Amino acid sequence: MFSRKYLLLSAAGILGAAIWIGYRAECRVMDSAGNKPLTVQSVVRRVTAPREQIARIDRLNRLRHTAGRSQPSPREKAEAWQIIREMRLEDVKASLAEIPPESVYPANRMLVEMLFSRWAQLDPEEAARTAMEPPYKEQFAPIRAVAAQWGSRDPIAALRWAGTHPTPGVATNLISESAGRSLAMQNAETAIQTVATEFPYALYAVVETLSRRGDVGDEVRRRHLAALRKNGSLVSTYLEGLINRSTVQDPEKREKMIALAESAGIGGELIQEFRMDIERRSQITDYTQMTEGLLGPGSSAALETQRDRYRQWVSIDSEKALAWVQKSGREDLIVEQVKSRAGEMLLSSWQPGDSSASFWETNVRGQYEAWSKHDAAAAEAWLQTMPLDMRQFLTSHDARR
Structure with a gap:
């Protein structure tokens, strides 16, 4: 007859084996989307985190591991965004800490972009700094998400930060472009004047956006061109946008466009190039x-x-x-x-009811x-x-x- 001690040791061994088998099976599932290495810091973070935060992080992890190395389904994307939209700043940082930043898997990349988008809603400057540093520095999606959010929500602050950042580059240019486009959509009357005097590095984005807006009247366009007439490159950008937004098949509209440019003080080679471009495009089949x-x-x-x-x-x-x-x-x-x-x-940065x-x-x-x-x-x-x-x-x- 087996002793009590023997039975206890056997039970412990069986339980340990079962736990190990379950652990290995779980690892195989979790490895499908990759995990950061287990560290003392990660264990402490999880033990000390609020229960609600752990629940949100676990829901995201389940989503990304369910997707594994495949493209997330529309339902998984929608569920992920619903979770992330409700996150606080601490939740965002903790969730990012769970995702291997160098991962090439679609689910991980999608979640990193969504999390940075949410971070930019809560603290755009910190989000931008983090997106510009390792391990996210070599990725495009994080800073793109920050630029879209910050540029839309507070374009002046975004432009000011981008213009004074000690290391300008692709990231700051992206933020400037996003903020410039947002200004152009918010106020066609003053956008050029605002950026020309304070943020000239965003002028191209403003001009390109204004030229393609379909709700700007002739008088406002005339003022735009008059303000730009000393800069041939920007004038050409604006005129090109006008052509793309117009029905060049209509001879009357073509002449009206040319007259508009001339009345704004645009002349010489620029008008000649504009006329030739219109004529060339008007000959293209419908x-x-x-x-x-x-x-x-x-x-x-x-x-x-x-x-x-x-x-x-x-x-x-x-x-x-x-x-x-x-x-x-x-x-x-x-x-x-x-x-x-x-x-x-x-x-x-889309929001329901956004007039821009x-x-x-x-x-x-x-x-x-x-x-x-x-x-x-x-x-x-x-x-x-x-x-x-x-x-x-x-x-x-x-x-x-």
Whole structure:
């Protein structure tokens, strides 16, 4: 008969083996998305962290390990963003500490970008500094997320910080560009004057954005050009944007554009180049004809090329583009655009009701409506994977006007 001591030792051994087997199985699952090495600091951090913080971190870890080395699903992306949007600054830092920063896995890269986006909402300057230092310095996504958030929420502060940073470079340029575009969308009347006197390094982004805005009147454009006329490069950038936003097929509109530039004091070679560019573009066949062959059923073009062309077409004439793809049975192009654009919006500084929303952010609502008419069940199923504010944005009464 076995002694009590023997039975206890046997039970302990079996339990230990079971724990070890379970631990190894868990390691294999966790290794699918990679983990940072276990350290004394990481153990202490987890033991001392509030219960709510641990719960949020664990939810994110489950998401990224479920995705493993695959691309996260739309539902996983939506759930991750819902968790991260509710995080405090300490939660963001603790969550980043769980993710190997050098990871090449899509789920890890997605979460790092989302976490830096949230960090920039809470403390943009610290987020920017961290994104510019190792281990994130060599990555583009973290600083891009910070630039989008900070540039949209407080463009003046972002520009001031970027201009006084001791080591200007790609990161500070990205922040300046984002903030400059935001200023141009917020106030077309004063954006050029503001950046020209205080933040000249953001002038190009402001000019390019202003030139492509479709809601700016002729008088405001005249003032823009007059303010820029001493800088030939910026004038050319502005005029090029005007051409892209105009229907150059209309001779009357072409002459009106040229007259507008001349009345602002633009002359000489710049006007001549402007006129030649307009004439050259006016001779191009209607964009519909240019595109039909590329997007038609018999096209041999790569799918990614077709999607890029459709995106360009919608930016030029959304009504024609939508009508053509629906008539031609290419609703797949609409579906892809809705999904990709909605995802980009959630990762950007977009907020519901933002009056400075870009053309594509606004246009995606019309794209979703077209998808819903074509395949209501599929559109609704995808919509349910989106956060509440995105669902409301795409389906509200105002969105369908």
